[in-house]
Amino acid sequence: MRETASPTVRVIVPATTANLGPGFDTLGMALDLYNHVELTETGEGFVVDVEGEGAASIPRNESNIVLRVVRQVYELAGRKPAGLRLRLRNEIPVARGLGSSAAALVGGAVAANELCGNCLSDQEILEIVTSFEGHPDNVAPALFGGVVVSAMIAEGDRTEVVSRKIPPPYGMRAIVAIPDFPLATKRARNALPAVVPFKDAVFNVSRTSMVILAFIHNDWDLLAKVMEDRLHQPYREPLIPGMGDVFSAAREAGALAAVLSGAGPTLIAFARENTAEVAQAMEETFARHGVSCVTKELKPCAVGAKVI
Ligand SMILES: Nc1ncnc2c1ncn2[C@@H]1O[C@H](COP(=O)(O)OP(=O)(O)OP(=O)(O)O)[C@@H](O)[C@H]1O
Numbered sequence: 001m002r003e004t005a006s007p008t009v010r011v012i013v014p015a016t017t018a019n020l021g022p023g024f025d026t027l028g029m030a031l032d033l034y035n036h037v038e039l040t041e042t043g044e045g046f047v048v049d050v051e052g053e054g055a056a057s058i059p060r061n062e063s064n065i066v067l068r069v070v071r072q073v074y075e076l077a078g079r080k081p082a083g084l085r086l087r088l089r090n091e092i093p094v095a096r097g098l099g100s101s102a103a104a105l106v107g108g109a110v111a112a113n114e115l116c117g118n119c120l121s122d123q124e125i126l127e128i129v130t131s132f133e134g135h136p137d138n139v140a141p142a143l144f145g146g147v148v149v150s151a152m153i154a155e156g157d158r159t160e161v162v163s164r165k166i167p168p169p170y171g172m173r174a175i176v177a178i179p180d181f182p183l184a185t186k187r188a189r190n191a192l193p194a195v196v197p198f199k200d201a202v203f204n205v206s207r208t209s210m211v212i213l214a215f216i217h218n219d220w221d222l223l224a225k226v227m228e229d230r231l232h233q234p235y236r237e238p239l240i241p242g243m244g245d246v247f248s249a250a251r252e253a254g255a256l257a258a259v260l261s262g263a264g265p266t267l268i269a270f271a272r273e274n275t276a277e278v279a280q281a282m283e284e285t286f287a288r289h290g291v292s293c294v295t296k297e298l299k300p301c302a303v304g305a306k307v308i
């Protein structure tokens with residue numbers, strides 16, 4: 001008798017760069033570097049395979065965050081799988097500020113939802129994965145693509161995640177300089193103060209608003225002027241040797257702006273030309289500070305998580 005194939009779903013999810021300078025925990029952009037998640041319902045057991053980035057460090061047991069989000073989706077769908085096989089193939093470096101965990105979580109949630117008959121909406125998936133991450137600015141662009149503005153709005157005992165997508169900037173390139181050392185998001189968030197000067201808060205409110213307008217109107221002169229931060233980058237700079245000099249070198253080489261990618265340590269520069277010169281300037285400047293890095297030229301990605 002012909003064996004029926006085990007139901008399998010494959011999902012591809014983009015990397016993301018969060019904050020985009022002043023938009024701490026609010027702005028994020030999807031980039032064309034991907035994690036691949038494959039989920040199969042099996043007769044028994046829960047198996048996790050990992051290849052690519054993080055293969056040596058990502059757990060294969062119940063602590064694996066992707067397995068945890070898959071289980072939560074099945075539970076919400078009222079389904080109890082006899083067994084699951086999870087295959088993770090990662091191109092996004094782990095703990096480097098490019099949204100590796102967000103991409104993996106979104107991939108797992110979308111794959112599980114597909115196998116459960118798509119009973120959860122995108123909004124429900126967004127809020128489930130945000131609850132794992134604690135902030136929406138990687139998750140939302142990983143799910144929806146493009147540039148996404150997000151806010152967490154408390155409503156009684158529930159927190160609604162409100163997200164709105166802007167088309168990615170046309171003709172813009174993102175040069176990322178990825179140091180060879182990891183920086184856990186948790187550690188980078190612990191470096192932040194509980195209170196900031198009122199003038200710094202106002203600085204970021206104005207710059208975040210203007211960054212959004214610059215993207216909406218493709219106003220690159222404006223973007224170059226306003227993509228600055230006072231809420232998180234100054235407090236994280238001691239964790240990334242040479243960060244300020246790398247920003248200056250990127251701009252001198254032709255970048256419109258250069259900021260910390262998410263919680264770092266990756267630094268990201270936005271440019272429309274001279275991308276090779278920008279990448280070289282970032283790499284050489286990091287090297288002068290004793291930091292070895294890999295540079296990649298990436299493009300903003302209009303599409304988020306996709307079942308393939
Ligand atoms: N692709 C992945 N698959 C499974 N677990 C992952 C993956 N990427 C990261 N993790 C796990 O997510 C947890 C949080 O990682 P952390 O947020 O510090 O790094 P990250 O999400 O990879 O980095 P970043 O958000 O800066 O890109 C870590 O325990 C890590 O093992």
Ligand SMILES: N[C@@H](CCO)C(=O)O
Pocket residue numbers: 018019024025026097099135137138185188189232261262263264
């Ligand atoms: N907004 C988050 C992004 C983490 O990728 C932070 O900066 O901690």
